[in-house]
Amino acid sequence: MFVDSHCHINFPDLASKLPEIFDLMTANQVSHALCIGVELEKFPDIRALAEAHSNVYASVGVHPDHEDCTEPTVEELVALADHPKVVAIGETGLDYFRLTGDLEWQRERFRTHIRAARTCGKPLVIHTRSAADDTLRIMREEQAGEAGGVMHCFTESLAVAEAAIELGFYISFSGIVTFKNAAALREVAASIPLERMLIETDAPYLAPVPHRGHINQPGFVKHVAEEIGRVRGLSVEAVGEATSQNFFRLFAAARP
Numbered sequence: 406m407f408v409d410s411h412c413h414i415n416f417p418d419l420a421s422k423l424p425e426i427f428d429l430m431t432a433n434q435v436s437h438a439l440c441i442g443v444e445l446e447k448f449p450d451i452r453a454l455a456e457a458h459s460n461v462y463a464s465v466g467v468h469p470d471h472e473d474c475t476e477p478t479v480e481e482l483v484a485l486a487d488h489p490k491v492v493a494i495g496e497t498g499l500d501y502f503r504l505t506g507d508l509e510w511q512r513e514r515f516r517t518h519i520r521a522a523r524t525c526g527k528p529l530v531i532h533t534r535s536a537a538d539d540t541l542r543i544m545r546e547e548q549a550g551e552a553g554g555v556m557h558c559f560t561e562s563l564a565v566a567e568a569a570i571e572l573g574f575y576i577s578f579s580g581i582v583t584f585k586n587a588a589a590l591r592e593v594a595a596s597i598p599l600e601r602m603l604i605e606t607d608a609p610y611l612a613p614v615p616h617r618g619h620i621n622q623p624g625f626v627k628h629v630a631e632e633i634g635r636v637r638g639l640s641v642e643a644v645g646e647a648t649s650q651n652f653f654r655l656f657a658a659a660r661p
């Protein structure tokens with residue numbers, strides 16, 4: 406009924422307790438999870454997880470916060486994405502919050518990912534933080550809409566969400582939408598079209614209420630759906646149904 410569109414279950418905190426993680430997914434009706442790549446060095450682990458578990462998918466990419474790691478080329482990303490369980494390119498994007506100084510390398514890396522996504526025809530998973538204008542500008546310059554994708558862990562304004570939707574992108578909400586101080590984000594979640602919305606955990610980070618302060622996991626994505634249902638006047642089931650359908654429409658290679 407629910408799909409976690411963005412998690413990092415290969416990270417040590419979660420990889421060490423996978424049986425419990427899959428048990429909670431089952432208990433909470435979380436049918437699938439997309440495990441997101443952040444470095445080429447870690448990609449083989451993610452691909453192995455996706456190969457071992459029929460309900461886990463993988464993406465390949467290098468996160469904008471990772472400075473000292475192998476810089477990907479378009480050709481490498483395209484080659485690694487050529488796998489039936491690899492359904493997306495990313496996460497990629499811009500982050501001017503975590504890192505400062507000359508970040509031209511981030512913008513170049515982002516362009517590389519968009520070119521790879523257009524080449525292989527798989528959608529993008531985009532991370533943007535304190536960099537919305539440049540993110541949208543580069544998406545337009547590189548014609549990211551041709552590949553499509555999702556703005557993950559969305560925390561920007563309604564105007565930014567609408568601009569991304571206009572480019573053909575989906576908007577994914579994380580546990581942040583449940584946080585007390587996130588009234589503005591709940592407004593965005595109440596306003597955008599349901600058919601462009603995804604849900605995610607970004608586990609192990611950002612555990613939703615009522616699990617704040619604990620290690621997040623895909624089973625908790627249900628709480629994100631509950632909050633969105635609350636602000637939109639929908640049942641949790643309706644939100645789960647719609648966002649799951651959206652997930653399989655966007656990540657066509659994941660269609661069950």
Ligand SMILES: [Zn+2]
Pocket residue numbers: 496532557558
């Ligand atoms: Zn991210």
Ligand SMILES: [Zn+2]
Pocket residue numbers: 411412413441496607
């Ligand atoms: Zn992430």
